[in-house]
Amino acid sequence: MVTRLPVGSTEDYRVRVRNLKVYFATGGRIFGKKHLTKALDGVTLTIKKREIMGVVGESGSGKTTLGRVTLGLQKPTEGEVYIKTDNEEINVVKSKVKVVGRYAQMIYQDPYSSIDPIMRVYDVLAMPLKYRKEENIEEKIKEAMNLVELPLELLENRVYQLSGGQxxxxxxxxxxxxxxxxxxxxxxxxxxxxxxxGEILKIIKDAREKKGISFMLITHELPIAKIISDKITVLYLGKVVEIGRASDVIKKPLHPYTQSLIEAYPKIDPSLRDKPKEIKIKIDVVRPEKGCVFYPRCPFAHDRCKEKEPELKEIDQDHYVACWLY
Structure with missing residues (x-):
């Protein structure tokens, strides 16, 4: 569903997500009730025009599910997702995938399984252009190849002849x-x-600068998010526990979970290597029925954490955290 907006609208966003929930019934019943896995549970965030939003968290935190829902590849249980162009607002939840695909695309984790290995490189790039009945196909292919720094001589090669980086x-x-x-x-x-x-991250940055694309960068590597992201969203078991400017989240992490993710990476500075870790969280991942989703692993958990779920609260400018410590 596409809604026309007044030209020159002052709403400065590219992607808007509100109270997004994705629940999966995992089979079986517990005390007569269906057991639900909450892949996403009330996620709200905004990605601005030309912004790179890093989404970080452990495996199972809901990162990929969030990305798929914003592209219309996964229908949510509840919530809203909108993509805004210069004069249109697309309701992703109510639109068909082919409509959303006019405005949004995905770079998959595994280039070996996401691209047919027997196709020619030229055909891989020409196919979406022909499907859209684009003009100047040769020119667009050359521009794309130059942007990702692939030599034009590879256009006649089969995909299986390329290296993983290519x-x-x-x-x-x-x-x-x-x-x-x-x-x-x-x-x-x-x-x-x-x-x-580093080369791939540079290509993504160049695409943002030259084409004005907004990105959601999904990664479990905080150093990667730090290098490339304008903002970072930290997900834990489907919940946003912290969100803010990348420099603030990395230098001044507020949530104990974010602090533990940062502490998990080796220190390059030799003077910091022997420094004892400040945050030690429990290994077992248990989702509580109520309260803060992180309290079973949190070293600072108290009675209030077990009873009531904290809301995202702005602690510093544009730096939000969901934690009863604040």
């Missing part, structure tokens, strides 16, 4: 060649060597 570049080129407003990059560097990760 396949991921091709995956990015395929996503941006149709000039989307918004792209979800799902762990785009996970399957790459450390030497290639």
């Amino acid at each position: 396949r991921q570049r091709l995956s990015i080129a395929r996503a941006i060649i149709v000039d989307p407003e918004y792209v979800v990059a799902d762990e785009p560097t996970t399957m790459l060597d450390a030497s290639l990760k």
Whole structure:
């Protein structure tokens, strides 16, 4: 469903998510009730135009589900998702996937399974353009190849002839060649060597600068989010526990879970290597029936945490946390 907006609308956002919930029935009953897995439970966030929003958290935190819902690939149990162009607002939940696909694309984690290996590189890039009946196909393919720094000589190669890094570049080129407003990059560097990760992040930044694309960067690597993101959202078991400017979240983490994620990474500075960890959380992941979703693992949990769920609260400018410590 597409809603026309007044040209020059002052609402400065590209993607708007409100109270998003995705519940899965996992089979069986507990005390006569169906057991539900809450992949997302009340997620609210906004991605501005030309902004890169890093979404971080452990496996199972709901990162990929969030990305898929914002693209219309997964229907939510409840909540709203909107993508805004210069003069239109797309209701993602009520729109067909092919409608959302005009404005939003995805870079998948695994370039080996997301691209047909026997296709020619040229055909991989030409197919979405032909489907949309675009003009100047040759010019657009050349522009995309240059942006992701792939030599034009590879256009006649089969995908299986490319290296892993080249396949991921091709995956990015395929996503941006149709000039989307918004792209979800799902762990785009996970399957790459450390030497290639910086190059892929540079390509994403260049795509933002040259094409004005907004990105949701999904990653479990906080250093990756720190390098490239304007803002960082921290997810834990489907809940947003902290959100703010990337520099604030990394330098002044407020939530104990965010602090533990940062402490988990090795310190490059030798003077910090022997420093004892300030946050030690329990390993077992248990989702409580009520209260703060993190309290079973939190070293600072008290009675209030077990009874009532904290709401996101602005502690510093544009820096929000859901924790009873504040």
